Amino acid sequence: MASHSSKKAVTIKKRFVSQVKPLEPVVKYVTPGGYELEKILHRDSVEYTHINEVWPNVWIGDEESAKNKHNLKKLGITHILNAAEGTWNSVDTGTEYYSDMDVVYYGVVAEDTTTFDLGQYFFSAADFIEQTLSITKNKLLVHCVMGRSRSATLFLAYLMICRNMTLVEAVDHVKKRRRIIPNWGFLKQLRNLDTYLVELRDGGAKENEREPL
Structure with a gap:
């Protein structure tokens, strides 16, 4: 029997899929291969820093930035997405850590x-980010240990799912603002998501015909 959380994830996914908009490219877009995508990631990327604003009211950061509550308050952060909760190589914060702040925490x-199958969280994390940004005053930190792989991957997926970007457009946007290096497995999962969304936008796939990940 499917768990409540898995049923909720399926519901969230179906809602986002129903909102996918068609692309109108001059030249038909094709998801890049792994090596090509790595070249795109490294080309003209900015230098690494602890935290960067990558979207209006959205910052991607590392463990140090996630634990620096003084700076979080200074930035006005209201929501935190910890993409490295409770695992090996994790960031041990959580709701209790931010109990003295008015912060909504999602781990x-x-x-x-x-x-690791990070793709299982693409739609639920996108939902959290989208709901956060639906209120103009909210400010979000998305982080992991280094702020370059797990957190970056989830935010790239958000841009693809909710902002109608291709994977290349999402990478181009974020890398100009933060140094990101998703691992090879995460890049493959993002490429699968990209192919899935492109097919949906082109009308060549039905939501129930194939899984994106």
């Missing part, structure tokens, strides 16, 4: 390994 238990 994702994920490992930064090439075999």
